[in-house]
Amino acid sequence: MDQMVSIILSIVFIVMCLAFIVGVLELSTPVILKGDFDRICDSYVDVAVDGGGLTVAQTNSLIADLEQLATGVTVTSTDISRAGTVSYKGSVSFKVEATYSRSSIVGMIVRQTKTYPFVYQKTFAHSKFIVD
């Protein structure tokens, strides 16, 4: 009888461990995705540093890259200085706001759509002269 209880307890323990691991993965997914989101934005910041902002095509490409990151990522707004419009030493702004919606476990058998806001914001001085 004791042996049977031990087996049941072992199974319960393994199930609890698995539930814990699934819970951790559920919680860490948005964090991991935010890291990837920042990495993509960083690469476009390098382009913006060189050009004093982004062109319309580059901004659209950024939005497309971010939305391809994962299902549920939607870019809600961008505030990025347009290339060629910021004077030398002028402040170049680079702000991207997005949301990430995913179905998350909120109870033993209940799933609910949760939305996480992603914001990336950088400001820097334009280092190139604009020749008219």
Added chain:
Amino acid sequence: MRMKKVLKDNAGNVSLWVIGGIVVFFLIILPVVSQIIERHRVNIIRNDTVTAVDLALRSAIVSLEEYQAESQDLAFDSVEFRAFFESYLAKNMNLNADLTPTDNALVDGAVIINELDFHGSAELPFTSPVTGKTYNRPYFSVKLRLIIAPSLYREAIQKLVGISEFHYTFYYDVSLPIDI
């Protein structure tokens, strides 16, 4: 061998399984998971800080007039340079003007600039002791002290030994861009 014997002798002992499970969970699974999450969090903060410091340095250089590309040297007012640097660092790390964190900041305490130095031509070539990179043109070195709240498990251990915060020292160096 002895452990194996103990387990074999207590194969049907329910309390041993319960205690064993609790010990495995709290002493192995929780610390490992906690450590993985914390390392990932520190990496995110580190990457964000790299970008912020890089942009702040380049913006501060641009904000000064005295850059001389030909001599590859920079005669600058370090107080003014530091003010520009701090201003851009604050904007890019979501800090207040005094470098204390706002609600959106990734760090949990005031950022302290321990080092913000310019190394001119006289010191070249120079190999960074931290990154191992060799610089053949003037460069800036920055050392920041970031305060990051400890994760659940680390916090419990730190409280036991009387430490209340988790410091992370960030070092970054960048050579002076000659194309600005």
